Amino acid sequence: MARAILTLERQRRRNATFERWPTMQVSVDRDRCCSSGMCVLNAPDDFEQDDRDGLVRLRQTAFRNERSADLRLAAELCPSGAILITEDDNPAAA
Numbered sequence: 001m002a003r004a005i006l007t008l009e010r011q012r013r014r015n016a017t018f019e020r021w022p023t024m025q026v027s028v029d030r031d032r033c034c035s036s037g038m039c040v041l042n043a044p045d046d047f048e049q050d051d052r053d054g055l056v057r058l059r060q061t062a063f064r065n066e067r068s069a070d071l072r073l074a075a076e077l078c079p080s081g082a083i084l085i086t087e088d089d090n091p092a093a094a
């Protein structure tokens, strides 16, 4: 129970931070992923590979725009086009 509350509090703080800053939304299509590991190589803080099947997993889905360079490089070098990036330059207007 305490762990769930702690997780919710972390989520609330993260959401509060993202409300004030431009963000990028990242998603991955695991059906397209071919387990090359290029994204993990280029952005190890943001992507990981599932131990069971080697398919990509995102560590989170919303990122501050300062992570843009690494995320864009990962998406560009993904051999299967499985990484989608959407930018939101004005999150307060959403």
Ligand code: SF4
Pocket (backbone or CB within 6 Å): 028, 032, 033, 034, 035, 036, 037, 038, 039, 040, 055, 056, 077, 078, 079, 080, 081, 082, 083
């Ligand atoms: S680079 Fe693309 S294909 Fe390779 S593990 Fe990452 S998402 Fe999958």
